[in-house]
Amino acid sequence: MTEVLLARRKAAVLAPSQLACLAKIPTVNLTAGCAHNCVYCYARSYSQNPGRGRITLYANTLEMLRAELPRKRKRPPAVYFSPSSDAFQPVPQVLELTYKIFEFLLAQRVGVAFLTKGKIPDRHMNLLKAHAPNVHAGIGLTTRDERISRAFEPGAAPPEARVAQIAALRQAGIDTQVRLDPILPGLTDDEETLNAVFATLGRLDVRDVAISTAFIRPSIARNVRHHVHDKKLAETFLRHYNPGAKLTMHGAGTSVTMPPAATRKAIYQRVRRLAGRYGIAIKICTCKNGDLATDSCHIAGNPSGKSHEPEQRTLF
Numbered sequence: 001m002t003e004v005l006l007a008r009r010k011a012a013v014l015a016p017s018q019l020a021c022l023a024k025i026p027t028v029n030l031t032a033g034c035a036h037n038c039v040y041c042y043a044r045s046y047s048q049n050p051g052r053g054r055i056t057l058y059a060n061t062l063e064m065l066r067a068e069l070p071r072k073r074k075r076p077p078a079v080y081f082s083p084s085s086d087a088f089q090p091v092p093q094v095l096e097l098t099y100k101i102f103e104f105l106l107a108q109r110v111g112v113a114f115l116t117k118g119k120i121p122d123r124h125m126n127l128l129k130a131h132a133p134n135v136h137a138g139i140g141l142t143t144r145d146e147r148i149s150r151a152f153e154p155g156a157a158p159p160e161a162r163v164a165q166i167a168a169l170r171q172a173g174i175d176t177q178v179r180l181d182p183i184l185p186g187l188t189d190d191e192e193t194l195n196a197v198f199a200t201l202g203r204l205d206v207r208d209v210a211i212s213t214a215f216i217r218p219s220i221a222r223n224v225r226h227h228v229h230d231k232k233l234a235e236t237f238l239r240h241y242n243p244g245a246k247l248t249m250h251g252a253g254t255s256v257t258m259p260p261a262a263t264r265k266a267i268y269q270r271v272r273r274l275a276g277r278y279g280i281a282i283k284i285c286t287c288k289n290g291d292l293a294t295d296s297c298h299i300a301g302n303p304s305g306k307s308h309e310p311e312q313r314t315l316f
Contacts, residue, residue, distance in 0.1 A: 002035040002091050002155075005050055009058040013065045014076065017083050019249070019287050021296045025113065029082045030097055032056040035089040036117055036155040039227045040182055042256075043084035045219035052227075055085075057093055062100050069108060078111030078136065080300040088118030090155065099124055106131040113300040115140060115179060117156040120165055129172040136301025137169045137176045138210075143188040144196050151228050152184065167204050175301050178206050180271070181285060182214030185240035185259050187233060189213075189267045194274045202278025210297040211271055212285035213264050215256035216241050249287055261291055268292070 014026035032048040033055035034041065043049060050056050069075065081087040087098040102112050102124070112128075115138035120128075128135050143149055144159045157165075169176040178201055183189050201209065214237075216224075221238060228234040244257040245264075258264060272282050284293035 003054040004093050005056045006059045007056045008060045009064055013068055021287055021299045025078055025080050025300045026076050027080045027083045029085045031085045034085045035091050036086055038153045039223045040214045078113050081114040086116050086118050087114050088116040088120050119157040119161055132173045135174050137174050138179055139166050140179045148187055151230055151233055163200055177208045180209055180211045184237050185213055186236040198275050198278050209280050210283045212288045213259055215258050215288055
């Protein structure tokens with residue numbers, strides 16, 4: 001059971017992100033903290049995070065947004081949810097606020113873009129379908145292995161529920177990107193596991209998948225060791241970061257540890273090869289892989305309406 005703390009937002013709602021891939025679109029977090037409790041989540045180390053088992057809900061977000069949007073000299077083409085939380089957490093108050101804000105923005109002809117590992121309720125799905133041209137959906141699918149998903153994403157929707165959502169979104173004509181992010185080295189990067197994912201996505205006619213291996217910081221390593229009860233899984237994952245590659249998050253200026261470049265290069269080449277069997281194009285998240293990739297993973301879709309061509313160029 002997640003404890004919900006209520007707070008009033010003080011800063012502007014439509015805030016730019018520091019991440020390069022979100023530089024052209026305002027972003028909104030409806031909560032600090034997230035009920036999905038993914039152990040690899042970077043946001044769990046943020047100072048405003050209320051701690052495991054609790055979230056802070058910014059209850060006045062819609063009120064502020066109603067006042068803020070008309071004052072914009074240039075109305076944003078879309079708004080992204082959410083850089084450090086999830087709009088579809090399994091918490092009734094969060095889901096209700098998500099619905100009301102999406103409903104308001106879409107009625108104002110402002111698009112919504114989101115990334116979720118949660119279960120999208122039928123009510124929300126019907127709203128998204130009714131405004132399909134103005135919606136970009138991102139579904140995080142780390143693996144189809146429920147054992148690994150439960151260990152690393154204990155509060156998120158089961159993998160099969162996310163697969164079903166991908167099918168429903170695509171059937172409704174909603175622009176849908178799948179994010180194989182994070183790939184967990186040693187656990188979800190082998191040929192059999194990856195092929196199972198891409199075979200499924202190929203059957204759903206998915207053509208756009210963004211990828212990255214997980215990054216860690218000391219707090220993330222502690223979370224993995226403390227909260228992944230299968231210690232073999234935890235250590236199999238963490239050993240790929242000792243030693244790791246110290247990188248700066250593109251646009252954010254913060255340091256993270258990734259697997260060595262050679263390890264990531266081998267994983268990404270394997271991913272490209274297997275995805276290619278099913279006609280799926282791969283985009284690498286440059287924010288986390290500035291040493292191997294050079295373009296955006298387009299996490300928020302294409303709100304500008306301009307072409308994404310040419311395809312992403314990589315350095316290998």
